Amino acid sequence: MTVGFIGTGSMGGTLVESFIQSGRLLPSDILISNRTRAKAEHLADKNPGLGIATSNRELVSQTSCFFLCVKPKEFRAVLDEIKEEVHEDQIVVSITSPVMIRDLEEWLPCKIAKIIPSITQAVQAGNSLFIPGSRLTANDREQLWDLFSAISRPLVIEEHHTRIASDLASCSPAFIANLLEKLADAAVEETQIPIESARSLVTQMAHGLGRLLTEGGFTLESLQQRVAVPGGITREGLDLLDEDVGPVFNRLIRLTHAKYEDDVVKVQQSLDH
Ligand SMILES: NC(=O)c1ccc[n+]([C@@H]2O[C@H](COP(=O)([O-])OP(=O)(O)OC[C@H]3O[C@@H](n4cnc5c(N)ncnc54)[C@H](OP(=O)(O)O)[C@@H]3O)[C@@H](O)[C@H]2O)c1
Structure with a gap:
Protein backbone atom coordinates (compact mmCIF):
# COMPACT_ATOMS: atom_id res chain seq x y z
CA MET A 1 0.00 0.00 0.00
CA GLU A 158 -14.97 11.18 20.78
CA GLU A 159 -14.70 14.08 18.34
CA HIS A 160 -16.10 16.50 20.95
CA HIS A 161 -13.10 15.67 23.17
CA THR A 162 -10.56 16.45 20.45
CA ARG A 163 -9.52 19.78 21.96
CA ILE A 164 -8.95 18.62 25.51
CA ALA A 165 -7.24 15.40 24.39
CA SER A 166 -4.99 17.45 22.06
CA ASP A 167 -4.16 19.78 24.94
CA LEU A 168 -3.00 16.80 26.99
CA ALA A 169 -1.23 14.81 24.25
CA SER A 170 -0.06 17.34 21.65
CA CYS A 171 0.25 20.74 23.36
CA SER A 172 1.51 19.46 26.71
CA PRO A 173 5.03 18.63 25.49
CA ALA A 174 5.39 22.41 24.95
CA PHE A 175 3.53 23.29 28.17
CA ILE A 176 5.61 20.96 30.32
CA ALA A 177 8.87 22.00 28.61
CA ASN A 178 7.93 25.60 29.46
CA LEU A 179 7.39 24.65 33.13
CA LEU A 180 10.72 22.83 33.26
CA GLU A 181 12.45 25.81 31.68
CA LYS A 182 10.91 28.09 34.31
CA LEU A 183 12.01 25.70 37.07
CA ALA A 184 15.61 25.72 35.76
CA ASP A 185 15.59 29.52 35.31
CA ALA A 186 14.29 30.03 38.85
CA ALA A 187 17.06 27.76 40.15
CA VAL A 188 19.65 29.90 38.37
CA GLU A 189 18.09 33.14 39.65
CA GLU A 190 17.83 31.96 43.26
CA THR A 191 21.12 30.08 43.63
CA GLN A 192 23.39 31.02 40.67
CA ILE A 193 23.81 27.33 39.78
CA PRO A 194 25.20 27.29 36.20
CA ILE A 195 22.33 27.29 33.69
CA GLU A 196 23.77 24.26 31.82
CA SER A 197 23.69 22.24 35.08
CA ALA A 198 20.14 23.38 35.90
CA ARG A 199 18.87 22.47 32.41
CA SER A 200 20.66 19.11 32.42
CA LEU A 201 19.16 18.29 35.83
CA VAL A 202 15.55 18.99 34.79
CA THR A 203 15.95 17.33 31.38
CA GLN A 204 17.41 14.10 32.72
CA MET A 205 14.82 14.14 35.51
CA ALA A 206 12.05 14.40 32.87
CA HIS A 207 13.49 11.42 30.99
CA GLY A 208 13.51 9.33 34.18
CA LEU A 209 10.05 10.57 35.19
CA GLY A 210 8.58 9.46 31.85
CA ARG A 211 10.07 6.01 32.27
CA LEU A 212 8.89 5.68 35.89
CA LEU A 213 5.32 6.52 34.83
CA THR A 214 5.21 4.31 31.74
CA GLU A 215 7.39 1.33 32.63
CA GLY A 216 8.36 1.79 36.28
CA GLY A 217 5.01 0.87 37.81
CA PHE A 218 4.26 4.34 39.23
CA THR A 219 1.11 6.42 38.84
CA LEU A 220 1.10 10.22 39.12
CA GLU A 221 -0.25 9.84 42.64
CA SER A 222 2.01 7.03 43.89
CA LEU A 223 5.10 8.81 42.58
CA GLN A 224 4.32 11.93 44.63
CA GLN A 225 3.65 9.79 47.70
CA ARG A 226 6.92 7.93 47.25
CA VAL A 227 9.08 11.05 46.97
CA ALA A 228 7.26 13.20 49.52
CA VAL A 229 8.03 11.62 52.87
CA PRO A 230 5.85 13.02 55.69
CA GLY A 231 7.33 16.19 57.17
CA GLY A 232 9.94 16.39 54.41
CA ILE A 233 10.90 19.18 52.03
CA THR A 234 9.09 17.74 48.99
CA ARG A 235 5.76 17.69 50.89
CA GLU A 236 6.06 21.41 51.58
CA GLY A 237 6.86 22.04 47.92
CA LEU A 238 3.84 20.00 46.80
CA ASP A 239 1.55 21.95 49.14
CA LEU A 240 2.73 25.20 47.53
CA LEU A 241 2.20 23.81 44.01
CA ASP A 242 -1.29 22.54 44.93
CA GLU A 243 -2.22 26.03 46.01
CA ASP A 244 -0.65 28.10 43.24
CA VAL A 245 -0.40 25.98 40.08
CA GLY A 246 -3.80 24.20 39.85
CA PRO A 247 -5.80 27.32 38.83
CA VAL A 248 -3.30 28.11 36.02
CA PHE A 249 -4.27 24.88 34.26
CA ASN A 250 -7.99 25.70 34.50
CA ARG A 251 -7.26 29.03 32.81
CA LEU A 252 -5.04 27.32 30.24
CA ILE A 253 -7.77 24.84 29.27
CA ARG A 254 -10.40 27.59 29.02
CA LEU A 255 -8.01 29.56 26.80
CA THR A 256 -7.27 26.68 24.38
CA HIS A 257 -10.99 25.89 24.13
CA ALA A 258 -11.95 29.50 23.34
CA LYS A 259 -9.30 29.64 20.59
CA TYR A 260 -10.46 26.26 19.26
CA GLU A 261 -14.10 27.34 19.02
CA ASP A 262 -12.96 30.41 17.10
CA ASP A 263 -10.90 28.21 14.72
CA VAL A 264 -13.84 25.81 14.17
CA VAL A 265 -16.08 28.70 13.11
CA LYS A 266 -13.41 30.12 10.78
CA VAL A 267 -12.77 26.70 9.18
CA GLN A 268 -16.49 26.09 8.68
CA GLN A 269 -16.90 29.50 7.03
CA SER A 270 -13.96 28.72 4.73
CA LEU A 271 -15.47 25.32 3.80
CA ASP A 272 -18.95 26.66 3.02
CA HIS A 273 -19.69 25.91 -0.60
N1 LIG B 1 2.99 20.68 15.02
C1 LIG B 1 2.41 19.86 15.90
O1 LIG B 1 2.94 19.50 16.98
C2 LIG B 1 1.03 19.31 15.57
C3 LIG B 1 0.46 18.32 16.40
C4 LIG B 1 -0.79 17.79 16.07
C5 LIG B 1 -1.46 18.27 14.94
N2 LIG B 1 -0.90 19.25 14.19
C6 LIG B 1 -1.66 19.75 13.05
O2 LIG B 1 -0.96 19.51 11.86
C7 LIG B 1 -1.32 20.48 10.88
C8 LIG B 1 -0.05 20.99 10.21
O3 LIG B 1 0.72 21.63 11.23
P1 LIG B 1 2.26 21.87 11.06
O4 LIG B 1 2.76 22.31 12.39
O5 LIG B 1 2.90 20.69 10.38
O6 LIG B 1 2.21 23.13 10.04
P2 LIG B 1 3.32 23.54 8.96
O7 LIG B 1 4.68 23.29 9.49
O8 LIG B 1 2.96 24.93 8.52
O9 LIG B 1 3.07 22.55 7.76
C9 LIG B 1 2.02 22.70 6.83
C10 LIG B 1 2.58 22.28 5.49
O10 LIG B 1 1.51 22.23 4.56
C11 LIG B 1 1.99 22.72 3.33
N3 LIG B 1 0.89 23.17 2.50
C12 LIG B 1 0.07 24.24 2.68
N4 LIG B 1 -0.84 24.33 1.69
C13 LIG B 1 -0.58 23.29 0.85
C14 LIG B 1 -1.16 22.84 -0.35
N5 LIG B 1 -2.19 23.49 -0.92
N6 LIG B 1 -0.65 21.73 -0.93
C15 LIG B 1 0.40 21.08 -0.38
N7 LIG B 1 1.00 21.45 0.76
C16 LIG B 1 0.52 22.55 1.36
C17 LIG B 1 2.91 23.86 3.71
O11 LIG B 1 3.78 24.14 2.64
P3 LIG B 1 4.75 25.41 2.57
O12 LIG B 1 6.13 24.81 2.68
O13 LIG B 1 4.49 26.06 1.26
O14 LIG B 1 4.39 26.32 3.74
C18 LIG B 1 3.60 23.28 4.94
O15 LIG B 1 4.78 22.58 4.61
C19 LIG B 1 -2.06 21.61 11.62
O16 LIG B 1 -3.42 21.56 11.32
C20 LIG B 1 -1.83 21.28 13.08
O17 LIG B 1 -2.94 21.59 13.88
C21 LIG B 1 0.33 19.77 14.45
Whole structure:
Protein backbone atom coordinates (compact mmCIF):
# COMPACT_ATOMS: atom_id res chain seq x y z
CA MET A 1 0.00 0.00 0.00
CA THR A 2 1.36 3.45 -0.92
CA VAL A 3 0.67 6.06 1.74
CA GLY A 4 0.52 9.72 0.78
CA PHE A 5 1.25 12.88 2.77
CA ILE A 6 -0.04 16.23 1.55
CA GLY A 7 1.97 18.83 3.49
CA THR A 8 5.45 18.00 4.73
CA GLY A 9 5.86 20.79 7.26
CA SER A 10 6.55 20.25 10.93
CA MET A 11 4.04 17.45 11.61
CA GLY A 12 3.77 15.93 8.12
CA GLY A 13 7.57 15.63 8.03
CA THR A 14 7.68 14.20 11.56
CA LEU A 15 5.11 11.52 10.69
CA VAL A 16 6.90 10.51 7.49
CA GLU A 17 10.23 10.14 9.28
CA SER A 18 8.74 8.40 12.29
CA PHE A 19 7.00 5.77 10.14
CA ILE A 20 10.31 5.18 8.34
CA GLN A 21 12.39 5.07 11.54
CA SER A 22 9.93 2.63 13.12
CA GLY A 23 10.39 0.30 10.14
CA ARG A 24 6.61 0.25 9.60
CA LEU A 25 6.91 1.97 6.19
CA LEU A 26 9.76 1.99 3.71
CA PRO A 27 10.57 5.29 1.98
CA SER A 28 9.41 3.63 -1.24
CA ASP A 29 5.96 3.05 0.36
CA ILE A 30 5.50 6.82 0.75
CA LEU A 31 4.53 9.57 -1.68
CA ILE A 32 4.65 13.21 -0.57
CA SER A 33 3.62 16.59 -1.91
CA ASN A 34 4.12 20.06 -0.51
CA ARG A 35 3.16 23.56 -1.69
CA THR A 36 6.82 24.61 -1.59
CA ARG A 37 8.47 21.77 -3.46
CA ALA A 38 11.93 22.44 -2.00
CA LYS A 39 10.65 21.33 1.42
CA ALA A 40 9.50 17.98 0.01
CA GLU A 41 12.82 17.61 -1.82
CA HIS A 42 14.72 18.25 1.42
CA LEU A 43 12.76 15.45 3.14
CA ALA A 44 13.38 13.11 0.18
CA ASP A 45 17.11 13.91 0.27
CA LYS A 46 17.21 12.83 3.92
CA ASN A 47 15.16 9.68 3.20
CA PRO A 48 16.30 8.20 -0.12
CA GLY A 49 13.56 6.34 -1.95
CA LEU A 50 10.75 8.68 -0.86
CA GLY A 51 8.56 9.61 -3.82
CA ILE A 52 7.54 13.21 -4.60
CA ALA A 53 4.30 13.82 -6.49
CA THR A 54 4.19 16.69 -8.96
CA SER A 55 0.82 17.82 -7.54
CA ASN A 56 -1.68 16.95 -4.82
CA ARG A 57 -3.96 15.53 -7.52
CA GLU A 58 -1.22 13.20 -8.71
CA LEU A 59 -0.61 12.06 -5.12
CA VAL A 60 -4.31 11.30 -4.67
CA SER A 61 -4.44 9.32 -7.91
CA GLN A 62 -1.54 7.10 -6.79
CA THR A 63 -2.36 6.31 -3.14
CA SER A 64 -5.00 4.22 -1.38
CA CYS A 65 -4.57 6.12 1.89
CA PHE A 66 -3.31 9.66 2.28
CA PHE A 67 -2.86 12.20 5.05
CA LEU A 68 -3.83 15.86 5.05
CA CYS A 69 -1.08 17.60 7.04
CA VAL A 70 -1.88 21.22 6.25
CA LYS A 71 -3.10 23.98 8.56
CA PRO A 72 -6.85 24.59 9.03
CA LYS A 73 -6.87 27.69 6.82
CA GLU A 74 -5.14 25.73 4.03
CA PHE A 75 -7.80 22.98 3.84
CA ARG A 76 -10.14 24.72 1.41
CA ALA A 77 -7.47 25.08 -1.29
CA VAL A 78 -6.41 21.44 -0.95
CA LEU A 79 -10.00 20.14 -0.98
CA ASP A 80 -10.86 22.25 -4.04
CA GLU A 81 -7.84 20.81 -5.81
CA ILE A 82 -8.31 17.11 -4.98
CA LYS A 83 -12.06 16.57 -4.65
CA GLU A 84 -12.62 15.37 -8.25
CA GLU A 85 -9.76 12.89 -7.96
CA VAL A 86 -10.80 11.20 -4.69
CA HIS A 87 -12.75 7.95 -4.94
CA GLU A 88 -14.91 6.01 -2.49
CA ASP A 89 -12.39 3.28 -1.61
CA GLN A 90 -9.67 5.67 -0.45
CA ILE A 91 -8.93 6.52 3.17
CA VAL A 92 -8.17 10.15 3.99
CA VAL A 93 -6.67 10.98 7.37
CA SER A 94 -6.79 14.54 8.66
CA ILE A 95 -4.38 15.43 11.47
CA THR A 96 -6.07 18.77 12.15
CA SER A 97 -8.37 19.16 15.14
CA PRO A 98 -10.73 22.05 14.17
CA VAL A 99 -11.69 20.50 10.80
CA MET A 100 -14.79 18.42 11.51
CA ILE A 101 -15.19 14.90 10.12
CA ARG A 102 -18.74 15.71 8.92
CA ASP A 103 -17.36 18.58 6.79
CA LEU A 104 -14.71 16.33 5.23
CA GLU A 105 -17.36 13.65 4.59
CA GLU A 106 -19.46 16.28 2.85
CA TRP A 107 -16.54 17.36 0.65
CA LEU A 108 -15.07 13.97 -0.20
CA PRO A 109 -16.80 10.69 -1.17
CA CYS A 110 -14.16 8.53 0.57
CA LYS A 111 -13.59 7.11 4.04
CA ILE A 112 -12.38 9.66 6.58
CA ALA A 113 -10.50 9.46 9.86
CA LYS A 114 -9.12 12.16 12.08
CA ILE A 115 -5.91 11.12 13.82
CA ILE A 116 -4.19 13.80 15.87
CA PRO A 117 -0.49 13.12 16.37
CA SER A 118 1.97 14.60 18.84
CA ILE A 119 5.61 15.66 18.58
CA THR A 120 6.31 12.71 20.92
CA GLN A 121 5.81 10.49 17.88
CA ALA A 122 9.20 11.72 16.64
CA VAL A 123 10.60 9.13 19.08
CA GLN A 124 7.76 6.62 18.55
CA ALA A 125 6.18 7.51 21.90
CA GLY A 126 3.05 9.16 23.29
CA ASN A 127 -0.61 8.83 22.33
CA SER A 128 -2.12 9.53 18.94
CA LEU A 129 -5.82 10.44 19.07
CA PHE A 130 -7.97 8.22 16.89
CA ILE A 131 -11.37 9.52 15.75
CA PRO A 132 -12.91 7.27 13.13
CA GLY A 133 -15.36 8.69 10.59
CA SER A 134 -18.68 7.02 9.81
CA ARG A 135 -17.59 5.36 6.55
CA LEU A 136 -14.55 3.48 7.85
CA THR A 137 -14.95 -0.31 7.83
CA ALA A 138 -13.66 -2.49 10.67
CA ASN A 139 -10.80 -3.46 8.39
CA ASP A 140 -9.90 0.20 7.68
CA ARG A 141 -9.87 0.93 11.40
CA GLU A 142 -7.63 -2.06 12.00
CA GLN A 143 -5.20 -0.96 9.28
CA LEU A 144 -4.94 2.59 10.63
CA TRP A 145 -4.64 1.33 14.20
CA ASP A 146 -1.84 -0.99 13.16
CA LEU A 147 -0.06 1.82 11.29
CA PHE A 148 -0.18 4.21 14.25
CA SER A 149 0.71 1.50 16.77
CA ALA A 150 4.18 1.46 15.18
CA ILE A 151 4.85 5.05 16.25
CA SER A 152 2.48 5.67 19.19
CA ARG A 153 -0.20 4.35 21.47
CA PRO A 154 -3.41 5.15 19.60
CA LEU A 155 -6.35 6.10 21.79
CA VAL A 156 -9.94 6.27 20.51
CA ILE A 157 -11.64 9.51 21.52
CA GLU A 158 -14.97 11.18 20.78
CA GLU A 159 -14.70 14.08 18.34
CA HIS A 160 -16.10 16.50 20.95
CA HIS A 161 -13.10 15.67 23.17
CA THR A 162 -10.56 16.45 20.45
CA ARG A 163 -9.52 19.78 21.96
CA ILE A 164 -8.95 18.62 25.51
CA ALA A 165 -7.24 15.40 24.39
CA SER A 166 -4.99 17.45 22.06
CA ASP A 167 -4.16 19.78 24.94
CA LEU A 168 -3.00 16.80 26.99
CA ALA A 169 -1.23 14.81 24.25
CA SER A 170 -0.06 17.34 21.65
CA CYS A 171 0.25 20.74 23.36
CA SER A 172 1.51 19.46 26.71
CA PRO A 173 5.03 18.63 25.49
CA ALA A 174 5.39 22.41 24.95
CA PHE A 175 3.53 23.29 28.17
CA ILE A 176 5.61 20.96 30.32
CA ALA A 177 8.87 22.00 28.61
CA ASN A 178 7.93 25.60 29.46
CA LEU A 179 7.39 24.65 33.13
CA LEU A 180 10.72 22.83 33.26
CA GLU A 181 12.45 25.81 31.68
CA LYS A 182 10.91 28.09 34.31
CA LEU A 183 12.01 25.70 37.07
CA ALA A 184 15.61 25.72 35.76
CA ASP A 185 15.59 29.52 35.31
CA ALA A 186 14.29 30.03 38.85
CA ALA A 187 17.06 27.76 40.15
CA VAL A 188 19.65 29.90 38.37
CA GLU A 189 18.09 33.14 39.65
CA GLU A 190 17.83 31.96 43.26
CA THR A 191 21.12 30.08 43.63
CA GLN A 192 23.39 31.02 40.67
CA ILE A 193 23.81 27.33 39.78
CA PRO A 194 25.20 27.29 36.20
CA ILE A 195 22.33 27.29 33.69
CA GLU A 196 23.77 24.26 31.82
CA SER A 197 23.69 22.24 35.08
CA ALA A 198 20.14 23.38 35.90
CA ARG A 199 18.87 22.47 32.41
CA SER A 200 20.66 19.11 32.42
CA LEU A 201 19.16 18.29 35.83
CA VAL A 202 15.55 18.99 34.79
CA THR A 203 15.95 17.33 31.38
CA GLN A 204 17.41 14.10 32.72
CA MET A 205 14.82 14.14 35.51
CA ALA A 206 12.05 14.40 32.87
CA HIS A 207 13.49 11.42 30.99
CA GLY A 208 13.51 9.33 34.18
CA LEU A 209 10.05 10.57 35.19
CA GLY A 210 8.58 9.46 31.85
CA ARG A 211 10.07 6.01 32.27
CA LEU A 212 8.89 5.68 35.89
CA LEU A 213 5.32 6.52 34.83
CA THR A 214 5.21 4.31 31.74
CA GLU A 215 7.39 1.33 32.63
CA GLY A 216 8.36 1.79 36.28
CA GLY A 217 5.01 0.87 37.81
CA PHE A 218 4.26 4.34 39.23
CA THR A 219 1.11 6.42 38.84
CA LEU A 220 1.10 10.22 39.12
CA GLU A 221 -0.25 9.84 42.64
CA SER A 222 2.01 7.03 43.89
CA LEU A 223 5.10 8.81 42.58
CA GLN A 224 4.32 11.93 44.63
CA GLN A 225 3.65 9.79 47.70
CA ARG A 226 6.92 7.93 47.25
CA VAL A 227 9.08 11.05 46.97
CA ALA A 228 7.26 13.20 49.52
CA VAL A 229 8.03 11.62 52.87
CA PRO A 230 5.85 13.02 55.69
CA GLY A 231 7.33 16.19 57.17
CA GLY A 232 9.94 16.39 54.41
CA ILE A 233 10.90 19.18 52.03
CA THR A 234 9.09 17.74 48.99
CA ARG A 235 5.76 17.69 50.89
CA GLU A 236 6.06 21.41 51.58
CA GLY A 237 6.86 22.04 47.92
CA LEU A 238 3.84 20.00 46.80
CA ASP A 239 1.55 21.95 49.14
CA LEU A 240 2.73 25.20 47.53
CA LEU A 241 2.20 23.81 44.01
CA ASP A 242 -1.29 22.54 44.93
CA GLU A 243 -2.22 26.03 46.01
CA ASP A 244 -0.65 28.10 43.24
CA VAL A 245 -0.40 25.98 40.08
CA GLY A 246 -3.80 24.20 39.85
CA PRO A 247 -5.80 27.32 38.83
CA VAL A 248 -3.30 28.11 36.02
CA PHE A 249 -4.27 24.88 34.26
CA ASN A 250 -7.99 25.70 34.50
CA ARG A 251 -7.26 29.03 32.81
CA LEU A 252 -5.04 27.32 30.24
CA ILE A 253 -7.77 24.84 29.27
CA ARG A 254 -10.40 27.59 29.02
CA LEU A 255 -8.01 29.56 26.80
CA THR A 256 -7.27 26.68 24.38
CA HIS A 257 -10.99 25.89 24.13
CA ALA A 258 -11.95 29.50 23.34
CA LYS A 259 -9.30 29.64 20.59
CA TYR A 260 -10.46 26.26 19.26
CA GLU A 261 -14.10 27.34 19.02
CA ASP A 262 -12.96 30.41 17.10
CA ASP A 263 -10.90 28.21 14.72
CA VAL A 264 -13.84 25.81 14.17
CA VAL A 265 -16.08 28.70 13.11
CA LYS A 266 -13.41 30.12 10.78
CA VAL A 267 -12.77 26.70 9.18
CA GLN A 268 -16.49 26.09 8.68
CA GLN A 269 -16.90 29.50 7.03
CA SER A 270 -13.96 28.72 4.73
CA LEU A 271 -15.47 25.32 3.80
CA ASP A 272 -18.95 26.66 3.02
CA HIS A 273 -19.69 25.91 -0.60
N1 LIG B 1 2.99 20.68 15.02
C1 LIG B 1 2.41 19.86 15.90
O1 LIG B 1 2.94 19.50 16.98
C2 LIG B 1 1.03 19.31 15.57
C3 LIG B 1 0.46 18.32 16.40
C4 LIG B 1 -0.79 17.79 16.07
C5 LIG B 1 -1.46 18.27 14.94
N2 LIG B 1 -0.90 19.25 14.19
C6 LIG B 1 -1.66 19.75 13.05
O2 LIG B 1 -0.96 19.51 11.86
C7 LIG B 1 -1.32 20.48 10.88
C8 LIG B 1 -0.05 20.99 10.21
O3 LIG B 1 0.72 21.63 11.23
P1 LIG B 1 2.26 21.87 11.06
O4 LIG B 1 2.76 22.31 12.39
O5 LIG B 1 2.90 20.69 10.38
O6 LIG B 1 2.21 23.13 10.04
P2 LIG B 1 3.32 23.54 8.96
O7 LIG B 1 4.68 23.29 9.49
O8 LIG B 1 2.96 24.93 8.52
O9 LIG B 1 3.07 22.55 7.76
C9 LIG B 1 2.02 22.70 6.83
C10 LIG B 1 2.58 22.28 5.49
O10 LIG B 1 1.51 22.23 4.56
C11 LIG B 1 1.99 22.72 3.33
N3 LIG B 1 0.89 23.17 2.50
C12 LIG B 1 0.07 24.24 2.68
N4 LIG B 1 -0.84 24.33 1.69
C13 LIG B 1 -0.58 23.29 0.85
C14 LIG B 1 -1.16 22.84 -0.35
N5 LIG B 1 -2.19 23.49 -0.92
N6 LIG B 1 -0.65 21.73 -0.93
C15 LIG B 1 0.40 21.08 -0.38
N7 LIG B 1 1.00 21.45 0.76
C16 LIG B 1 0.52 22.55 1.36
C17 LIG B 1 2.91 23.86 3.71
O11 LIG B 1 3.78 24.14 2.64
P3 LIG B 1 4.75 25.41 2.57
O12 LIG B 1 6.13 24.81 2.68
O13 LIG B 1 4.49 26.06 1.26
O14 LIG B 1 4.39 26.32 3.74
C18 LIG B 1 3.60 23.28 4.94
O15 LIG B 1 4.78 22.58 4.61
C19 LIG B 1 -2.06 21.61 11.62
O16 LIG B 1 -3.42 21.56 11.32
C20 LIG B 1 -1.83 21.28 13.08
O17 LIG B 1 -2.94 21.59 13.88
C21 LIG B 1 0.33 19.77 14.45
